[in-house]
Amino acid sequence: MTTVATPSDTFARDWVDWHRRHEAARADPHGFLAVTGLHWLTAEPQRLPDAPGVWSTGPRGVVVTLDAGEDLVVDGVPVRGEHVFGVIPERGGVTATAGDAVVEVARRGGHDIVRPRHPGNPLRVRYAGTPTFPPDPRWVAEGRYVPFDEPRPTTVGAAVPGLEHVYDAPGAVEFTLAGADLRLTAFPGHAPGSLFLLFTDATSGVTTYAANRSLALDPPDADGRVVLDFNRATNLPCAYTDLATCPLPPAENRLPIAVEAGERTPLERTGGPA
Incomplete structure (x- = not known):
């Protein structure tokens, strides 16, 4: 008997492969978990x-x-x-x-x-993985990138008290998720044309890290369309260690809904492995 993979099976398998690679990079011998x-x-x-x-x-x-x-x-x-x-x-x-x-x-x-x-830093050596919500296609949304007339210098706070970061925000992303019409200011991503979102939501400080989560987006297509897969929302280094200077989301990037997708609060912040 032949078993045919369903779209949901493929979606879950792709997510598992992605998160496995993400975890491997996080636990790199010289990654941020190794910072002493x-x-x-x-x-x-x-x-x-x-x-x-x-x-x-x-x-x-x-x-x-x-x-x-x-x-x-x-x-x-x-x-x-x-x-x-x-x-x-x-x-x-x-x-x-x-x-x-x-x-x-x-x-x-x-x-x-x-x-x-240092590769032998106990935080890295004892790292046991990050808990996540189960992958679910309902947390994937198609959005529209709306560029600003000019990049807007945007000052945000940092995980270190008193520190500030300034980013040139090229535009915003508009989308509908869980029945709500939403908008997030976007920052330049690592790859040319890509975007980077910093956000909090109603799960922040409850089941997800309080200060921030992040979402990377591929470059918008010719019509400005982007895909937001919140199953791939990830923690920044400050979720694991106080030796990080991570940026905080701008005030307008605080979503009013509970995004029960992506990475949850690390064990290191909930009494798990340290």
């Missing part, structure tokens, strides 16, 4: 507990000075003495290696930071 410290650099040189060297920032950008016997590799080249990383653009970053660790040097909210990433 969030260090804010100043003009005053400081030695970090989880990365070699003495670090500071100033007119030349980020500078590290290594003592004899300290190892740091930048772009495949071992560093000795002083190394100038230079001025790093906002939301930009570079990495160096120190043994089996990766040292991220970045700029967030106008501040230069260093975030070492």
Whole structure:
């Protein structure tokens, strides 16, 4: 007897494959679960507990000075003495290696930071996966991308108190979900033309992480159509660790409905594995 897969079977299987890949990337040996410290650099040189060297920032950008016997590799080249990383653009970053660790040097909210990433960090080693709602096609909506006349500089808060991020929002996405007509301000995604949505909803702080969730969208088609699959709504790093500077959704991106789809509150925030 031949069993024919139904569209719902295919939908669920595609979602499982997607989430498996997403979880594998999250648990990467040098992913954000491996971050052991969030260090804010100043003009005053400081030695970090989880990365070699003495670090500071100033007119030349980020500078590290290594003592004899300290190892740091930048772009495949071992560093000795002083190394100038230079001025790093906002939301930009570079990495160096120190043994089996990766040292991220970045700029967030106008501040230069260093975030070492160690594969043996207990948060990563003990990570047991993120709970999710069961995939359900009713949480997929076709929307319409409405570009602004000009990108709008949009200031949003951050997971770190007092920090702000500024994004140029190119437009908004309008859609209907669970019987409600909704609209979300969109930010540029990682791939050219793609979009990135930050949102909260009526599940936030109840069954999903309180501060934010995110949804990536493929580029709109020629008519501005986009597909919003909230089954693929994901947590940002701040849902797992306090060593993240994640942006918060703009005020208009707080949905009045309960989006019972996508990733739920991580076990790390509910008394599960730490």
